[in-house]
Amino acid sequence: MFDFVQMLVSGIASGSAYALMGLAMVIIYKTSKIPNFAQGEMALAPSFFAYMLIDSYHLPFYIACILTFGFSVFLGCMIEIIVLRKAQKSNVLGMIIITIGLEMILLGFVSWKFGAEPKSMPFPISPYDSIPMKDLIKGTDLIIGTLELFTFTIALILMIIIFLFFKFTKFGIAMKATQQNQVIARAMGINTRRIQMMTWAISSFVGCIAGLLVSSITLHPYMMWDPMLKGFSAAVLGGMASLPGSIIGAYIIGILESLFGGYISIEFKSVVSLMIIVVVLCIKPSGLFARHYIKKV
Template sequence: MLQLLLNGLAVGCIYGLVALGFVLIYKATELVNFAQGDLMMLGAFTCYMFVVWYGAGYWLAFVLAVVTVALFGAALDSAVLRRVLGQPQFAVVMLTIGLGAIFRSFASIVWGSEIYTLPTPFSARATRIAGVTISHEYISIIAGTVILCAALYAFFTFTRVGVAMQAASQNQLAAYYMGIPVKRMFSLIWAISAGVAAIAGILLAPVSLIDINLGFLGLKAFAAAVLGGFGSIPGALAGGVTIGLIELFSGAYLPQGVKDVAAYVVLLVVLAIRPQGMFGTIARKKV
C-alpha cells in the first residue's frame, strides 16, 4: 500500500514535471507545445548518449543533457515558434505535433529504435524502511522534483529576471514598455521548460527504459495539466501526482485495462464539475 503510494507519487512527479513544461510555455506565450513529451525523450537519449557513448559520469551527463536540451528549446523558439506567434492556435498545434514527429524520427536515426537502459547511481538499489522496500530510483524522482520545484519557485519569485518573466507573461505589452526584452524572455521560458522536460526524462529513464516512444507520456502529462487547471503551476504538479496515483492504484485494485483509462475518466469528471480545473481561475480584467 505504502509502496504503491510512493511509486504513484514518483510517476506522478514525472507527469507533473512535463505538465509544468506545458504550463510555463502556455502562460508565457499562449502556445500549447505538444512536443513537450518528445523533448523529454530527447533529454533521456542525450543523457544516455553522454554516459554510454562518451563515458561521462552520470552527474556530468545529467547536466550536459539538460543544458543541451534547454539550448535546443531556446533555439526552437527563436528559429521556429517566434514566427507563428499570433497565428491561429490550430497552426501552432499542428506545428508542435509535427515537431514532435520530427524529434522522434531524428532520435530513431541517431540512436536507433531499440530500447536502452540508462545506468545510474540509483539503479537497482533499495532501502527498507519500516517494512517497505523503497527503490532509490523512485526516491530520486521525488527528491529531484521537489528540489527542481523549489529552485524554480525561488527563481520566479526572487530574481529580477524571474519576476520580469512573470511580468512578461501577465502583460506582454506593458512588459515591452518597461524595457523588458520580451522575445528573449520567451526564449528563456522555452529553455527552462525544455530543460525541465529533459530532467523529467532523465529521472524517468532508470524506471521506464528509454525508447523513442517515451514522448507519448506527454499526452498523459497534458491531461495532468488540464486537470490542474491549464495555466496554474501548482495545478500542473497536483494534476500530475493525482494522475500518477490514480493510475497505480487502479492498476493494483481494479480489473485489467482500467489503469489506462482511469486517469481520463477522472479528468472528465473533474472537468464536468469544475471546468477550470482543480487550481484554475477565471481571470477577469478590471476595467
Template sequence: MPFGHLLIEGLAMGACYGLFGLAVVIIYKTSEVVNFAAGDMAMFSTFVAFHVLAVYGYPFWIAFVMSLVFAGLLGVFVEFFFLRPAKNPTILGLIVITIGAQLLLAGVASWKWGAEQQAFSIPFSYQVTYEIIPGLVISQWALAVFIISAVIMAFLYFFFKHTKMGTAMRATQQNKHAAKIMGIRTNRVFAFAWALSSVIGATAATLMSAKTILDPQFMMEPFLRAFAAAVLGGLMSIPGVLIGGGIMGLIENFFGYAWPAWKPITAFVVIVLVLCIRPSGLFGKHYVKKV
C-alpha cells in the first residue's frame, strides 16, 4: 500500500473539504441556515477567475483577486436579494431559497460558459513534487493547500477572537435579539458572514479546480463532502471542521484504496456511525434545549 501517497493526498483533499466546510459553517454559525448554494457560488466565482484569465488574459493573481472580490459581492448579493426579503422565514424556507439560488447560479453559469469541461491551472502545479522524507512525496499543489488552509484558519481564529466584527458575529449567533439591543446591526453581520463564507468557498474551489476539472457541476460532490465534514466536525467549531475534513479525506483514500467500489459512500457511513454516538459531531457541544 502506498501509504505516504494516500496520506498526503487524503489530507490535501480533506483540507480542501475542510476549507470549503468552513464556508458552510460560517453561515450556519450566524443564521442556522445550511447554504446549499455554497458549492455553486464558489463554482461561479472560479468561473469568473477563469474568464478573466482566459478571455482577458490577465495574470493569475489578478484574476484570483478579482474572483475573490466578486465572491464577496456575490455573497452579499445573495443575502441581500434572496434571504433578507423573506418575512418571518422558517429555517426550511431559507434552505429552499438557497436551493433556488443554487439552481439559478448553476443555470446562469452553464448558460454563460457552456457545459464543456475547462482546464484551469494555478501556479501551484500538482506535477512539481518534493520528496520531504524518503517515501513521502508531496506535490506543490498539496503544499499550497496545507499552507493556505493554515493561514485561513489562523486568520479566522484571530478574526473571531480579536476583531469587532468577529465578536459581533459570535454575539449574533448566540442571541440575535440581544445582539440587536446591544447595538449590533445584525443585518450587516449576516451580509458580512455571507461575503466571508463566499470568499473562503471561492478559495477552496480554486484549489480544487486545479486538481480536478472546471465545469459547472464541479462543486456538487465536494459540497456534499464539505457539508458532511462540517457536520462531522460539529458545525460550530472552526478547527473541528478542518479536522472533520481531514478525517473525511483520509477515510475516502484509505478505504477507497482497499474497497474502491464503495469509496463514494464509506465516508458518509462512518459519519452516520459517529453521529449515532456523538449526535452533535466530534467537536460540537451538545446543545440541551431548555423549556
C-alpha cells in the first residue's frame, strides 16, 4: 500500500511536467495544425539562458527567472514572425519539417554555447528536500519531495490561468475563434496574425516554465527530449486538440509510467507511454477527449 501511494505521488509529479509540455504543444496545434517538435528545445534555450544569467552575470535566481520568461516570449514571437509566418504558404508537412529543423538548430546552438556536460541549476529547492507525512493513512508514512510538490503546484496554477485566459479574456476568446475558423475570425475584425504570434509566445512561455522545472533536476542539452516526447504522447492521447485532454493524458502517462517502473521494470519505463499511445489509438483513433464535429453538407 505504501509503495503504491508513493509511486502515485511521484507519477503525479512527473505528470505535471509532461502536462505543461503537452499543453504548450496543444496550444500551437490548435491554432496552426502543426505539432511543434521544436517545443522541447524552445524550453531548453530559455533554461540555459537562465543558467547563463545566474552563472555568468550573477543575477539572483528570481530576477533571472523573470528575464527568462521575457526571453521565452521573445523567442516564441521571433520564431513565428521570422520563420513560420513566411512559410505559411507551404503545406502542413513542410511546417512540421521546419519545426524539426528549428529543434536541431536550437539544440545545436545550446550544445555549442554551453557544451554537452551536465550542469546544475542553482534552484532554490533541491531535489533532495522532502516533506515527510507521518501516519497519513493508518500507519503509512509518505514522503513527498518538496520539488515534486512545487512542480505540481506551479503546473496547477498555470493550468488555471490558461483556462481562465481562454474562457474569459478578449484575446483568449479571439484565439479560440481563430482556432475554430480562421477566415471568419478575420472577417470579424480579429487580427489573426497577431493571434498566431501570441499563440507561439504563450506556448513558449508555458514550455519555458516546464523547462525551468525540469532543469532543477538535471541541466544538459538533451534534458527536454524525454518530457517533450511524453508531452507529445499525452497530447495525442488526449486528442491533440483538447487542452484538458492533454493534461489528463499527461497524468495518465506519468502515473502508469511510475507504477510500471515500480512493479515491473525501471529500464523499460519510457516505453510505457508509447505503448499506451499505440493501444489507445487502436481503440479510439481520435484520442480520448477529442470532440468531433461533423460539418453538415
